[in-house]
Structure formats: C-alpha cells, structure tokens
Amino acid sequence: MTLKLADVVLTYPDGDRTLTALDHADLAVAPGEFAAVVGPSGSGKSSLLAVAATLITPDAGAVTVAGRDVSGASAAERTRIRRDHVGIVFQQANLLASLTTLDQLLVMADLAGRPPRAAAGRARELLAAVGLEGKEHKRPHQLSGGERQRVNIARALMNSPEVLLVDEPTSALDHTRGEAVVALLAGLTREKGLATVMVTHDLAALALVDTVHTMADGVLTHP
Numbered sequence: 001m002t003l004k005l006a007d008v009v010l011t012y013p014d015g016d017r018t019l020t021a022l023d024h025a026d027l028a029v030a031p032g033e034f035a036a037v038v039g040p041s042g043s044g045k046s047s048l049l050a051v052a053a054t055l056i057t058p059d060a061g062a063v064t065v066a067g068r069d070v071s072g073a074s075a076a077e078r079t080r081i082r083r084d085h086v087g088i089v090f091q092q093a094n095l096l097a098s099l100t101t102l103d104q105l106l107v108m109a110d111l112a113g114r115p116p117r118a119a120a121g122r123a124r125e126l127l128a129a130v131g132l133e134g135k136e137h138k139r140p141h142q143l144s145g146g147e148r149q150r151v152n153i154a155r156a157l158m159n160s161p162e163v164l165l166v167d168e169p170t171s172a173l174d175h176t177r178g179e180a181v182v183a184l185l186a187g188l189t190r191e192k193g194l195a196t197v198m199v200t201h202d203l204a205a206l207a208l209v210d211t212v213h214t215m216a217d218g219v220l221t222h223p
C-alpha cells in the first residue's frame with residue numbers, strides 16, 4: 001500500500017471538551033488506485049487529508065506514506081516526505097498571480113533543489129499531459145477556472161509524488177469542466193501509478209473512482 005492510515009485518532013480542543021475529528025480511521029490506497037472520500041460537512045474529510053499529507057500529526061495511530069512510517073518522524077522529516085512523495089491539490093488553485101504557468105511548476109522543482117534544465121522538460125511534459133500545451137506563458141488571470149485547476153494538478157505532480165491528495169477539485173467549476181478535471185485525475189492516477197485520494201461532494205465524480213469511502217462523525221466506512 002502506498003498510503004496507509006491505521007487506527008488513526010485525531011481530536012481538536014473544543015472549549016473544555018475535545019472534538020473527535022477522526023475516530024479510529026483506517027484507509028489503505030494502492031498504487032494506481034483512485035479512492036474517493038464522501039460525507040457531510042464537518043464529518044472529518046479535510047482532517048483525514050491533512051493527516052495523510054503529514055500536515056497534522058494524529059493523537060494515535062500509524063500513517064505510512066510511500067513506504068515511510070511518518071508516525072514518529074520529526075517536523076523536518078515530515079516536510080521532506082511531503083515535498084518528495086505527496087502531491088496536494090486544494091479546492092482553489094492558489095496559483096501565484098505574477099507567475100506564468102510554466103513558472104508555477106518550476107517553483108516546485110526549485111524548492112526541492114532539482115536542477116532547472118531537467119525541471120523545465122518535466123514541466124512542459126506535465127503541462128501537455130493536463131492539456132495545457134501552448135498556455136505555458138499565460139498568467140493565472142488569463143486562464144479559465146478549469147485551466148487553473150489543471151495547472152494546480154500539474155504543479156502537484158512536479159516532484160513525482162506517489163501519493164496525490166485532492167480536496168474538492170470540482171467545487172469552483174461548472175459540471176462539464178468538473179467532469180473533465182476528475183477524468184484527468186483518473187487518467188493520471190492510472191498512468192503514473194499514483195495512490196490518489198479525492199474528497200468530494202460531487203456525486204457525478206464517483207463514476208470515475210475505484211473505491212468510495214464514507215465519513216460520518218469521524219468514522220470512516222469502506223465499500
């Protein structure tokens with residue numbers, strides 16, 4: 001399994017009580033598997049992604065990312081694991097307004113200390129793979145919402161992650177563009193052997209995933 005959460009418990013302080021956001025959650029995603037997590041607002045879906053992304057350390061349980069046990073890892077080790085093995089796609093593209101499409105991707109390689117020449121080749125390849133050939137020199141305001149989300153996906157793949165975590169990728173898009181973005185994620189997951197987890201409210205998106213996990217009050221149930 002490329003991504004594995006075992007018996008994960010996560011609580012947040014809530015006044016003089018604690019709120020259980022993840023209640024003994026288990027999740028296993030294999031290479032090339034496209035998994036969806038659905039559930040009502042506040043049920044713990046974003047918390048699950050944050051734990052899988054090593055952004056939050058749970059109170060208990062084990063988290064394995066790309067074969068690395070991150071449970072006991074230091075903050076610096078977690079940052080390195082996240083940078084080298086995890087791609088994260090948020091709801092809003094969060095692109096840097098002044099940068100071209102190509103530079104949005106090159107920044108990622110630069111942060112990871114990769115040589116610029118190889119990075120430029122990879123960035124162009126990824127932009128072609130997400131259907132953005134010819135848009136390399138456009139800035140975010142010159143792109144449509146769907147195109148910005150494609151840049152976001154290409155950027156998340158820049159450092160060749162094994163795990164791709166995607167939070168509500170279609171929420172800012174109309175139905176047709178949303179469907180195209182999910183189809184793109186499904187294709188990339190298979191082609192690149194990614195372990196992909198997508199949180200979604202979009203029932204149409206579920207037609208293209210392999211597994212649907214349901215979250216309710218912090219409890220994750222499996223197909």
Ligand SMILES: Nc1ncnc2c1ncn2[C@@H]1O[C@H](COP(=O)(O)OP(=O)(O)OP(=O)(O)O)[C@@H](O)[C@H]1O
Pocket residue numbers: 012013019021039040041042043044045046047048
């Ligand atoms: N930093 C935090 N501090 C305290 N409580 C939090 C924090 N983040 C989330 N929560 C609470 O934890 C629970 C799970 O939140 P989470 O954001 O994971 O749910 P979600 O399923 O992603 O919701 P949505 O679909 O609305 O984004 C909620 O009750 C939320 O209010």
